[in-house]
Amino acid sequence: MSIDAGHGTLFDNPKESRERVIRAVCHHGVTVPDRGSSFFIHLSELCPVACEHCMYASDLTRKETAKDSLSRPELDAAIDFINASRSEKLNITGGGEPFLKFQSILRLLERVSVPRVEIVTAGYWGKQESRAERLLRRMDEALSRNPNPPETLLRLSIDRYHIEAPRPVEIPHYGNVARAWQTVRPAFALGFRSIQPDMDIVDTALARELAATVETVNDWNRRIVLPDGTGLPITFNVFRLSGKAAELRDDLLEGSQTIKEYYAPFESGSNRLSLATAVNDAIRGAYAASAGAAVTLNSDGTFWIFAGTAPDRRLMFTGQDFGEAMGHFFQDPITRFLVDEGMWALADIIAALDPATHAAAVAKNDVASLVEDLLAPDGVRLAMTLIAAQRTVHGGRATVEGDPQMAELLASETDLRAWCTDTVRGVRL
């Protein structure tokens, strides 16, 4: 294999070279999503429970990010952005405990125009049934003020780590929330989520607390059936070894599927889906194709396409127009690759480029961090950008403008995958 000598210097400054590729590639005939699928908003990076396995390593210590939550005006701008995205579902979750920003939850419930909302909480506020009742009533009132109230599900995380945390949420506390919900009978559903290794453990304990029974729905979904016949869903997700869980023993993955197995319906079959555009009820069997993009908005104000944005391409939310933001993300050939080919195609290429980075990223078993971890090294990001850009140029879906040398490289028959692999591994030809 040979390549023009001038291109060999691209990897001397991989960040700048990646920007150069992104600037030069003009995509044609490919539509950029003008709407969202799932929208994830993280209201706080803090959490009072401080679980030993927390993928966000959350507790009540502020991290080094500039801010740990959105201000009221920022939240209002974010709500406008969510509504403009016409997302199919809003997930209030992640990063920490959203109930630390309870007023923000209320604001979202009364103002969002999405059809469905899911709120994930540790339920630490259920230590007294009377308090749980008060909070559920306030959420119900907020929903009733929404002119188009979304179908809403409140889900409590329940597993051995929450139960044994420094400030634990114990089985009777979960029971308090369920009893309060039965008393209030709000216009939203109640459910639970857990981890696969705790199947048959926490569902059984919770059922005992509530004098309920457990029904199996499918492999990873069960229903806690209360004495009056009401069913509360409980979903068992994969166990992830990211964040603080990275310090736990590897054998904790026993009893859990890998993310490759769990998310296979997104990535296989004739109607291939992509995590970047179709995420995620965490309920097997509920996957659906979507023309929209899945977006995460973090409590520090950064946002990106879930499993679809390289880490250096994230944006700071300053009230952007949804379409403009999508245009920024989709200018990157890597985003196009992730949407068209999926994250496992990306992982396969990086397994050859940089086996150590690939192995460490996959070992976490965490779909939320996989793309970021795979693309963390500057050289890998550049290599992946070149490979993805060459595919789009060869496929007639892009041209290269204003950079003849780059145009020549991306139009050439050079096997960029092999060349980049040699280069990233430090073997220049």
Ligand code: SF4
């Ligand atoms: S409750 Fe959730 S956010 Fe809080 S420490 Fe535990 S896993 Fe992390």
